[in-house]
Amino acid sequence: MKVFRARNLLLLLALVIAIILAATIYMRQQPEKAIDIAKQVLPEGVDLSLKGLDYTHIESGTRRWHLTATRVEHQATTEQLVLHNPQLDFFDEHGVALGNLRAEKGLVSEDYQQIVATGKVVLEDDRGYTFVTSTLKYDHDQTAFETEDPIKLTGERIVITGRGLRVDLTSRHLEIKADVKATIIPEDHR
Numbered sequence: 001m002k003v004f005r006a007r008n009l010l011l012l013l014a015l016v017i018a019i020i021l022a023a024t025i026y027m028r029q030q031p032e033k034a035i036d037i038a039k040q041v042l043p044e045g046v047d048l049s050l051k052g053l054d055y056t057h058i059e060s061g062t063r064r065w066h067l068t069a070t071r072v073e074h075q076a077t078t079e080q081l082v083l084h085n086p087q088l089d090f091f092d093e094h095g096v097a098l099g100n101l102r103a104e105k106g107l108v109s110e111d112y113q114q115i116v117a118t119g120k121v122v123l124e125d126d127r128g129y130t131f132v133t134s135t136l137k138y139d140h141d142q143t144a145f146e147t148e149d150p151i152k153l154t155g156e157r158i159v160i161t162g163r164g165l166r167v168d169l170t171s172r173h174l175e176i177k178a179d180v181k182a183t184i185i186p187e188d189h190r
Contacts, residue, residue: 053083062095069106079110086117090169098169099125101136113140121147123167129155133165143169151176157185 053069069083083106090098104119115138123131123145133151138144145167153160153176164177 062093063091064093065090081108082106083108088115097126099123103136114138115140127155129153131165131167145169148177150179157187159183159185 050072051070053067053072055068056066057064066089067083067086069086071084073082073084074080075082084104086101086103086106088101090100092098101117101121101123103117103121105117107116107118108114117136117138118134121133121136123136125131131151131153133147134149136145136147139146146165148164150163151161151165153174160176160180160182162176162178162180166175166177167173
């Protein structure tokens with residue numbers, strides 16, 4: 001009888017080990033299934049999507065820019081980030097606000113040096129000027145914004161429209177490229 005019990009005990013132990021081994025193998029396969037499910041949920045060409053972004057870039061202890069967006073997607077094929085409803089606030093070397101940029105959509109290059117804002121693009125500066133266009137490109141190496149689209153620039157007593165624009169952030173020089181029309185509002189008509 002003792003031999004029968006020992007054999008049964010060994011069989012039971014072997015069965016428990018087999019069940020544990022099967023459960024371990026099954027559980028290790030689950031992350032791959034979760035990744036497959038996530039791939040089905042993400043749009044075509046997107047390998048990562050985040051809801052809500054809030055990032056502050058700091059240099060030498062001073063904030064230089066602050067970026068928020070409602071959603072961010074990483075495009076697998078182009079290696080670009082797609083920002084939905086981005087807002088970018090700019091600060092000088094002392095952390096004083098220089099202005100902000102808002103758009104419906106933004107594309108950021110893999111090296112973060114090129115940004116293209118599209119949709120209703122609004123750029124406001126610290127002097128009270130508001131710039132509106134449909135596409136605006138930023139080049140970090142040149143520290144400049146540029147567009148070829150129609151633009152509208154408004155200030156306290158001035159409205160300027162045209163086509164194409166280049167803004168050099170270092171020199172704070174602004175150039176409207178074509179079809180420039182300006183309306184200056186006299187002081188007594190405010």
